[in-house]
Amino acid sequence: MQVNREAKFRIGQVVRHRFYPFRGVIFDVDPTFNNTEDWWLSIPEEVRPRKDQPYYHLLAENSETEYVAYVSEQNLLPDESGEPVRHPQVPELFGPLKDGYYAVRTKSAH
Incomplete structure (x- = not known):
C-alpha cells in the first residue's frame, strides 16, 4: 500500500542538511x-534514509563548492540564516530571496 504524503518543503525554499554541513535551494x-x-546502497546503513518519503533536488553548497544534491525529507531542516545560496544556477531558476524562499521564475516563450 502506497502512502500519499504531501511534501514538507517546497520548491524555492532554502534548507540545510540535518547532519552534514551543507545547505541549498530546492528545485x-x-x-x-x-x-x-x-x-x-552507497549510503552507510546506519544513516540510510527510508525510501517511502519525499526526496528533494537541491542546488547545494558547502564551505568549499557548489553542486546538486538529492536528499530525503527526514534529513532536511529549514535554513534560517537568511543568506542567499551562491550556487551559479540559482539566478537561472529563481528570482529574489525573501523570508527563506526564492521566487520561482516563470519561463517565457521566445
Missing part, C-alpha cells in the same frame, strides 16, 4: 525515492 521534488539502487 524539484520526488514524492518517493527515485534514484538508483546503487546510490541508495
